[in-house]
Amino acid sequence: MRLFFGLTFSEEDKITLARLSGSIDPYITKGKAVREENYHLTLSFIGEVEQKYLDVFCSILDRMNAPSLTLRMKSLGLFPSRRHNTLILHVESDERLAVFQQKLEQELIAKKLIAKGGKYKPHITLFRQAVIPIVPMIEPIEISPTSVALFHSHRENNLLTYTVVCEKELGIDG
Numbered sequence: 001m002r003l004f005f006g007l008t009f010s011e012e013d014k015i016t017l018a019r020l021s022g023s024i025d026p027y028i029t030k031g032k033a034v035r036e037e038n039y040h041l042t043l044s045f046i047g048e049v050e051q052k053y054l055d056v057f058c059s060i061l062d063r064m065n066a067p068s069l070t071l072r073m074k075s076l077g078l079f080p081s082r083r084h085n086t087l088i089l090h091v092e093s094d095e096r097l098a099v100f101q102q103k104l105e106q107e108l109i110a111k112k113l114i115a116k117g118g119k120y121k122p123h124i125t126l127f128r129q130a131v132i133p134i135v136p137m138i139e140p141i142e143i144s145p146t147s148v149a150l151f152h153s154h155r156e157n158n159l160l161t162y163t164v165v166c167e168k169e170l171g172i173d174g
Contacts, residue, residue: 002153003049003057005104006040007069007145008167014039016141020089021126024076024136031087031130038162041071041091041124041145043101044108057150058166060107066148067096068171073124074140084129089138091122100148145170 009017018036025033046057072092079086091097101120108114149167153160 001049001051001054003046003165004151004153005043005046005057005061006149006151006162007043007170008147008149008164009039009143010146013143013145016143017089017124017126020138020141023138024087024126024132027132027134027136028087028127029131029133031084031127031132033127034125035159038160039124040149040151040162041122043148044105044114046108046114054150054165056111056113060104060111060113061148061150061166061168064100064104064107064148064168066168066170067100068144069094069097069100070142070144071097071122072140072142074138076126076135076138077123078130078132078135079123085131086125087127087130087132087135088123088125091124094122097122104148 014036017039021033071094073089074092075090077088077090079088105114109116147167147169150165151162152165153162155161
């Protein structure tokens, strides 16, 4: 199973993100929009894990102090790759988010569940395999994640799908 930890959003916030994505669509000459139900903010990528270890990851999540957060975004950007770009929504620096993400990765490293965390660049992916000659300016937006979750990334009917394995509401102590 391919796993990652991430923040989830309310239906209202997913609609806000979908509207933003729709307003950017005319600038995209090629690319795949992220489906509304897949919007999330990755906290830590785990990778391939045997299903028998899911309880270990869920127990880590259950013990975490998950703070309430408000994310502010006011610019788009591109993550380049060898073949295609990923169009992202940059999340402005937020100390509570940074501390929470670091604590989560430290716990995963201490339990030898990941080798080492990388430099964390919080973002929300809007388009994959994007060709966009001009990256437009956007109006600033704020969204408040609802929970932190362990996601299973897989294909369902040939569509990339993120299924919540376990989750914890934000603002709840471990």
